[in-house]
Amino acid sequence: MDIFVQQLVNSLSVASVTILIGIGITLIFGLAGIVNFAHGEFLMVGGMATWFMVGAGMNFFVALVFAGLLVGALGFAAERCLFRFTLNRPMNGFIMSIGLSVILQHAVIRVFNEFQKSITDPVGLVWTIGGVDVTAMRAIVVAITAVIVAITYFGISRSRYGMALRASVSDRDTAELMGIPVRRYVTGVFIYGSLLAGIGGALMISLFPITPFTGSVIIIRGFAVSLIGGLGNVGGAVVGGLVLGLVDGLSAGYGYPEWTDAYSLVVMILILVLRPQGLLGGTLGPKAS
Amino acid sequence: MNLLAVEHVDTGYGPVAVNRDVSLTVGQNGIVTILGPNGAGKTTLLRSIAGLVKPRRGTVTFDGRDVTALHADEKATLGVVMVPEGRHVFADMSVRENLLLGAYCRKDRDAVEADLALMENYFTILAKKRGAKAGTLSGGQQQMLAIARGLMARPRILLLDEPSLGLSPLLVSELQGIIIDVREKFRAAVLLVEQNAGLALSVAEQGYLMNSGRIVASGGIEELQQSSVMQELYLGKRAQAKGAL
Numbered sequence: 001m002d003i004f005v006q007q008l009v010n011s012l013s014v015a016s017v018t019i020l021i022g023i024g025i026t027l028i029f030g031l032a033g034i035v036n037f038a039h040g041e042f043l044m045v046g047g048m049a050t051w052f053m054v055g056a057g058m059n060f061f062v063a064l065v066f067a068g069l070l071v072g073a074l075g076f077a078a079e080r081c082l083f084r085f086t087l088n089r090p091m092n093g094f095i096m097s098i099g100l101s102v103i104l105q106h107a108v109i110r111v112f113n114e115f116q117k118s119i120t121d122p123v124g125l126v127w128t129i130g131g132v133d134v135t136a137m138r139a140i141v142v143a144i145t146a147v148i149v150a151i152t153y154f155g156i157s158r159s160r161y162g163m164a165l166r167a168s169v170s171d172r173d174t175a176e177l178m179g180i181p182v183r184r185y186v187t188g189v190f191i192y193g194s195l196l197a198g199i200g201g202a203l204m205i206s207l208f209p210i211t212p213f214t215g216s217v218i219i220i221r222g223f224a225v226s227l228i229g230g231l232g233n234v235g236g237a238v239v240g241g242l243v244l245g246l247v248d249g250l251s252a253g254y255g256y257p258e259w260t261d262a263y264s265l266v267v268m269i270l271i272l273v274l275r276p277q278g279l280l281g282g283t284l285g286p287k288a289s
Numbered sequence: 290m291n292l293l294a295v296e297h298v299d300t301g302y303g304p305v306a307v308n309r310d311v312s313l314t315v316g317q318n319g320i321v322t323i324l325g326p327n328g329a330g331k332t333t334l335l336r337s338i339a340g341l342v343k344p345r346r347g348t349v350t351f352d353g354r355d356v357t358a359l360h361a362d363e364k365a366t367l368g369v370v371m372v373p374e375g376r377h378v379f380a381d382m383s384v385r386e387n388l389l390l391g392a393y394c395r396k397d398r399d400a401v402e403a404d405l406a407l408m409e410n411y412f413t414i415l416a417k418k419r420g421a422k423a424g425t426l427s428g429g430q431q432q433m434l435a436i437a438r439g440l441m442a443r444p445r446i447l448l449l450d451e452p453s454l455g456l457s458p459l460l461v462s463e464l465q466g467i468i469i470d471v472r473e474k475f476r477a478a479v480l481l482v483e484q485n486a487g488l489a490l491s492v493a494e495q496g497y498l499m500n501s502g503r504i505v506a507s508g509g510i511e512e513l514q515q516s517s518v519m520q521e522l523y524l525g526k527r528a529q530a531k532g533a534l
C-alpha cells in the first residue's frame with residue numbers, strides 16, 4: 001500500500017509536467033489551429049534556463065518564475081514573427097514549427113552543450129503523510145500544477161476573457177463581428193501556453209535530468225495527452241494527462257519499467273481508435289476559411 | 290451626411306472576383322436593402338463592409354471616416370455590426386452568454402446589464418430560454434438571438450444578412466416589425482440583404498438590386514420596384530409564383 005501511494009504521487013508529478021504542456025498544445029490548437037511541434041522545445045528551454053539560473057545561485061522558485069516569463073516571451077516572439085503568417089494555412093505552421101524545434105535544440109547545444117543537465121532537489125525534504133514517505137518536491141510539483149489547472153479552468157469557464165476565447169474557438173468570424181479581437185487572443189494564448197511550458201520545464205528539471213533532446217520526447221506525450229482528452233479541450237488535457245501519468249507511473253511500479261513509454265502510447269492508440277474525438281470530446285480546431 | 294458610403298468596391302476570394310465597382314450609401318437612420326438572387330455577391334459585399342473580407346479596390350466610409358482597412362472587431366467597436374447569414378449563434382454557449390458576447394466591444398459595461406433586460410423584454414423568448422444552450426433553440430429563435438446579440442453591441446448600423454432565411458411566413462412578418470424597431474427603438478440604421486423581396490420591399494426606403502456582383506438597379510423603393518431590371522430579373526419569377534407582390 002505504501003508503495004502504491006508513493007507510485008501514485010510519483011505518477012501525478014510526472015503527469016503534472018505532461019498536463020502543463022498538454023494545456024498549451026490544446027489551447028493553441030483550439031484557437032489558432034496550429035499544431036506547434038516546437039512546444040516541447042519551449043519546455044526544454046524552460047528547463048535549461050532554470051538549470052542555468054539555479055547554477056548561478058538563484059533560488060529554484062524564483063528561477064521557475066523567470067523560466068516561465070522567458071519562455072512566455074519566446075512564445076510571443078514565435079507568434080508575432082512566425083505563426084501569425086500561417087494562421088490561414090495550419091499545415092505551413094506545422095512544418096515551420098518542426099523547423100523551429102530543430103533550431104531551438106541546436107541553439108541550446110551551441111549555448112550550453114548536448115549533455116544532460118540536472119539540479120539538486122530544490123527542497124530536499126521527505127514528508128511523511130499518513131505513514132507514507134513522499135518526496136516533498138514531487139508533492140509541490142503536483143500542487144503547483146493543480147493551482148495552474150484551476151486558474152486556467154476558471155479563467156476559461158467564468159471570466160469575460162474566457163467567454164470570448166470560447167466564442168473565438170467555436171466561430172472565429174462571428175467572434176470578430178462581435179468586436180472580439182481574435183488575433184490578440186491568438187497572441188495571448190501563445191504567450192500563456194508557452195509560459196506553462198516554461199514552468200513545466202522548470203518543474204521537470206526539479207524531478208529529472210533533461211537534455212537538449214528532451215523536448216522531442218515530451219512533445220509526443222503532450223500531443224498524446226491533448227488527443228486523449230480531445231484536442232482543443234482544456235479539461236481533456238487534464239484528464240488525458242492523468243490517464244497517461246497513471247499508466248506510466250503504475251506500469252513503472254508494477255510492469256516492466258523499460259516499457260513505460262510504450263504502455264502510455266498503447267493506451268493513447270486504443271483510446272483514439274475506440275473514441276476518435278477523445279475522452280471529453282474536442283473541437284476540430286478552427287474551420288479553414 | 291451619409292452614415293455609410295461604399296464607393297467603387299471590388300471584392301473576391303483568391304482568383305475569384307465577386308463584386309465589381311459597387312457603390313451604395315445608407316443615411317443616418319436609413320433602412321436600405323440589397324436584393325439579388327443567390328450567388329449575386331450580397332454576402333461577400335456585406336462581409337467586406339463588416340471587415341471580414343478586405344475590399345480589393347474602393348473605399349468604405351463610416352460616419353465620415355475611411356474604415357476600408359479596419360478589421361471586423363475594430364469596425365464593431367465603431368458601431369458597424371453584422372448579423373451573419375445562417376445566424377451563427379455560439380451553439381455551445383447559453384443564450385445569456387451569447388447576448389453578453391454581443392456587448393463585448395462596449396466600453397460602458399454598467400449599461401450592459403440594463404440592455405440585457407431590454408433585449409429579454411423585447412424578445413420575450415430569450416428571457417424564457419436565458420440559460421438554454423443557443424444550439425437547442427429553433428431556427429426562428431436563433432435568428433431572434435442573433436439579432437438581439439447584434440443589438441447588444443449598440444450598433445449605429447446593423448448589417449442583416451438574409452434574416453428571413455428558413456423562417457415561417459408568420460415569423461417573417463414578425464421580422465418586419467423587428468427591423469422597423471431596430472431603427473425606432475434601438476436607434477440603428479439597417480442595411481438589409483435579402484432574397485425575400487416581400488420583406489425587403491415592405492421595410493426599406495432605399496434599395497439596390499445586385500446581380501453577378503454588380504449593382505444593376507437602385508433608387509427609392511417604389512422606383513426600384515417599378516424598374517424594368519427588377520421586374521425582369523427578380524420579381525418576374527416571383528410574381529408568377531405568388532401573384533402580384
Ligand SMILES: Nc1ncnc2c1ncn2[C@@H]1O[C@H](COP(=O)(O)OP(=O)(O)O)[C@@H](O)[C@H]1O
Nearest residue numbers: 302305307325326327328329330331332333334
Ligand atoms: N469563401 C469563398 N471562397 C470562394 N468563393 C466564394 C466564397 N464565398 C462565396 N464565394 C463565391 O462568391 C460568389 C458570391 O457569393 P455570396 O457573396 O455568398 O452571394 P450571395 O450572398 O448573394 O448569395 C458565389 O459565386 C460564391 O460561390
Ligand SMILES: [Mg+2]
Nearest residue numbers: 331332374451
Ligand atoms: Mg448570401
